[in-house]
Amino acid sequence: MLEADGDPEFMTSLARGLAVLRCFADEQRPMTIAQASRETGLSRPAVKRCLHTLVRLGYAAQDGVSYALRPKVLALGYAYLSSSTLAMRAQPLLDHLRDELHESCSLGVVEEDEVYYVARAEVSRIMSIALRAGSRLPLYCTSMGRVLLAGHSRDHQRAYLRRTDLAPRTPHTQTGRSALLELFDRVAEEGYAIIDQELEIGLRSIAVPVAGPGGVIAAVNIGTQAARVSVVDLRTRYLPSLRKVAADLRAIMGAP
Known part of the structure; x- marks a missing residue:
């Protein structure tokens, strides 16, 4: 490099x-x-x-x-955040989503085979997930990462899986290449991804894609504690609000 x-x-x-x-x-x-x-x-x-x-x-x-x-050194990161139309326009939407659901939410993009967090709205809890704008996480075992990968071609997905160390982050982490390709297909079809304690024990998250003129340009997610929120809750309570934020951001960015 x-x-x-x-x-x-x-x-x-x-x-x-x-x-x-x-x-x-x-x-x-x-x-x-x-x-x-x-x-x-x-x-x-x-x-x-x-x-x-x-x-x-x-x-x-x-x-x-x-x-x-x-x-x-903060000035270096702020230079991107202050010039990024996507991050600036997403922040008030994330703030509103956080206040509505009382959960932390984020906007992420792909960079160097990782999810980069470019905007985030956090809730204050004794136990919280230590993420912030600038954090990076793997694509294969995160909800935003799977949404972003699902927006790419099969050739792109296969190439990513070949060059990536698919290390199990927890006993629940899916690391099989064929199984992951099937998951990407399901995410593309359903329009969302759920991670249930694959990244970290006790953590669940759900993400949806943000479409731009050329396809999927970002993902929006909600992360929460497995002890408080079930997978069913993610689908029934959080997914509709998450999709509305993605649609609002798509409209703001001028995507069809």
């Missing part, structure tokens, strides 16, 4: 710096040079130079042998 592959315009140093920044998001904790080197696959001297530059520019801070990001 960090190789130029013969591209004379590719800036390897920038790619390395971004890889170091990203490893902080993956680990969500201060990191040493050795830890960042393991996470990125870069040499320790390369990581040290990247971190030194980030500290000089005010994006990171050093405390002994550990490094942590500083608030200035």
Whole structure:
């Protein structure tokens, strides 16, 4: 990913710096040079130079042998959120959905074979799911991921499954390639996906696609605790409201 592959315009140093920044998001904790080197696959001297530059520019801070990001780095993510028409227009709809159902809900898109959360409205509970705008999750075992994959061609789905480590996240995780392809067909036919404790024990979620002029461009979901909400509740109580949000967002984005 960090190789130029013969591209004379590719800036390897920038790619390395971004890889170091990203490893902080993956680990969500201060990191040493050795830890960042393991996470990125870069040499320790390369990581040290990247971190030194980030500290000089005010994006990171050093405390002994550990490094942590500083608030200035938020400007990088906010630049996307403030310029993304989809995220900005979805946020008030997600806020309304959260207030209506008293559950956390999110908008996600595909990026690098993962679901990227680009907007989220949360409820406050003692036990809650630690997700936020910028979070990333696998496609194959999440409700938004399956909705997004269901919107692609069979060739695309097969290629994704071949290159992906379909690790079981829980005893309930579906990892069989043939079974997943059948699930994608069912999701495409029914227009929604439900995940029942496949990503994490105690977590259920339901998602629907958001259509754009070229097909499925995003997904909207509701995540909840299995102890409080049954699969039947997801279908009968939450699915109609979720579909209305997707339809409203489709209309706002000018999709037919």
